[in-house]
Amino acid sequence: MSLLDYFRKSKPKSAAIAKERLQILVAHERTARNRPSYLPQLQKELLDVIRKYVNVDQDAISVNFEQDENQETLELNIVLPDYQQENKSVNM
Amino acid sequence: MARIIVVTSGKGGVGKTTTSAAIAMGLAKRGHKTAVIDFDVGLRNLDLIMGCERRVVYDFVNVINGEASLNQALIRDKNCNLLYILPASQTRDKDALTLEGVGRILEELSKDFQYIVCDSPAGIEKGAYLALYYADDAFVVTNPEVSSVRDSDRMLGILASKSRRAERNEEPVKEYLLLTRYDPSRVKSGEMLGLDDVQDILSLQLLGIIPESKSVLTASNSGIPVILDEKSEAGQAYEDVVARYLGEDRPHRFIEDKKGFFRKLFGGKS
Numbered sequence: 001m002s003l004l005d006y007f008r009k010s011k012p013k014s015a016a017i018a019k020e021r022l023q024i025l026v027a028h029e030r031t032a033r034n035r036p037s038y039l040p041q042l043q044k045e046l047l048d049v050i051r052k053y054v055n056v057d058q059d060a061i062s063v064n065f066e067q068d069e070n071q072e073t074l075e076l077n078i079v080l081p082d083y084q085q086e087n088k089s090v091n092m
Numbered sequence: 093m094a095r096i097i098v099v100t101s102g103k104g105g106v107g108k109t110t111t112s113a114a115i116a117m118g119l120a121k122r123g124h125k126t127a128v129i130d131f132d133v134g135l136r137n138l139d140l141i142m143g144c145e146r147r148v149v150y151d152f153v154n155v156i157n158g159e160a161s162l163n164q165a166l167i168r169d170k171n172c173n174l175l176y177i178l179p180a181s182q183t184r185d186k187d188a189l190t191l192e193g194v195g196r197i198l199e200e201l202s203k204d205f206q207y208i209v210c211d212s213p214a215g216i217e218k219g220a221y222l223a224l225y226y227a228d229d230a231f232v233v234t235n236p237e238v239s240s241v242r243d244s245d246r247m248l249g250i251l252a253s254k255s256r257r258a259e260r261n262e263e264p265v266k267e268y269l270l271l272t273r274y275d276p277s278r279v280k281s282g283e284m285l286g287l288d289d290v291q292d293i294l295s296l297q298l299l300g301i302i303p304e305s306k307s308v309l310t311a312s313n314s315g316i317p318v319i320l321d322e323k324s325e326a327g328q329a330y331e332d333v334v335a336r337y338l339g340e341d342r343p344h345r346f347i348e349d350k351k352g353f354f355r356k357l358f359g360g361k362s
Contacts, residue, residue, distance in 0.1 A: 015286065030245070030249070
């Protein structure tokens with residue numbers, strides 16, 4: 001291992017860049033891979049339901065899926081519009 | 093029952109066929125009756141690497157379509173009588189292989205053989221899927237290079253979700269890493285991803301490092317699997333791979349740059 005560490009130290013450029021790029025990319029692709037395929041549909045239907053009551057934008061809702069060894073988490077985040085503005089738009 | 097090994101990578105040109113030929117020969121030379129199958133329909137090349145291209149009469153697709161029996165299509169290797177090659181079809185379309193047909197042939201081979209090596213085509217299309225679907229073990233062939241590592245990771249995802257073992261919720265396909273075309277001197281100078289770099293990303297059980305070696309081209313030029321070139325580093329590395337796969341504990345070689353070490357001894361620039 002010490003010899004490998006020696007290699008590490010003398011490693012200047014492109015391999016280190018390659019590794020960094022790969023780590024970011026692979027992490028991203030793995031998350032995407034494990035995401036259930038129903039997510040986009042779920043997001044769309046949730047948006048439809050919420051819009052029955054509140055006028056929100058397309059991007060006001062985000063659905064995140066996370067997975068670790070013990071559990072899967074579905075995180076739903078809805079940003080409600082500013083109350084005043086909402087009132088105005090309703091009054092109009 | 094045979095053990096089914098898929099040699100896969102996603103990316104092309106990383107050494108799948110070279111590896112398939114070498115490990116199939118290695119297994120057979122150790123006394124295990126082995127069949128090696130070319131899944132690259134339309135672009136067969138295993139026959140060339142194995143040096144039996146002029147003895148191909150029937151192929152994989154003929155057998156699936158019932159136009160030839162398995163025994164008629166299997167080519168016995170000229171160097172080892174426990175090794176048989178099932179060549180891919182050269183002319184027909186890719187849809188010639190079916191999941192059911194491949195399964196039937198693998199089952200028939202399983203009765204008579206101890207190991208079946210499936211040489212996957214590049215890509216993630218049907219041929220590659222069929223090559224890995226029935227696998228028990230996967231040899232993931234990777235070059236120390238960004239696109240190859242990325243594609244290998246992609247293949248790992250496919251193995252974990254699309255293989256028969258995954259579909260049936262059985263014990264997952266056992267995945268092994270073969271790091272090929274490795275150049276320790278370039279790793280040392282920081283121009284090439286090292287073993288540790290690749291393992292930080294893929295974290296697989298390492299079967300072996302195959303150093304970049306002129307003998308690989310020499311071997312393919314003459315149609316003799318490189319593992320039979322016992323003097324070459326690549327041949328020795330594949331010999332180690334087979335031994336490790338069969339459970340022998342052998343220290344890894346070809347990780348370090350020997351020349352660099354000597355240069356260091358004599359105080360030269362490395």
